[in-house]
Amino acid sequence: MVTITKDTIIGDILDIAPETAPxxxxxxxxxxxxxxxxxxxxxxACQVHDESVDDLVKKLNELIEANRK
Structure with a gap:
């Protein structure tokens, strides 16, 4: 399984887990x-959009995990 971190490139995430786009x-x-x-x-990206990187990383990993089951 892939684990997303704050250093993961967005393009890589979208390539391996397009379900994260939303x-x-x-x-x-x-x-x-x-x-x-x-x-x-x-x-x-979170810095530019004034969002919590920790919250987004958590959500992305949850989406990926849910779609792998």
């Missing part, structure tokens, strides 16, 4: 297809 969209990260955003870490 979690990014919910917090205002609407340009997921943009080359710049796909190369950001989760932490960098």
């Amino acid at each position: 979690a990014f969209l919910e917090i205002g990260m609407h340009c997921l297809g943009c080359p710049a955003s796909r190369n950001e870490t989760v932490e960098q």
Whole structure:
């Protein structure tokens, strides 16, 4: 199983777990297809969008785990 951290690249997350896209969209990260955003870490994106990196990392890992069962 893959574990997402604050240093994981958003593009990598979307490639291995596309079901996580709604979690990014919910917090205002609407340009997921943009080359710049796909190369950001989760932490960098959360800083730009003034969101909690810990909360998003937790949610992403929960989504991935739920979809692997």
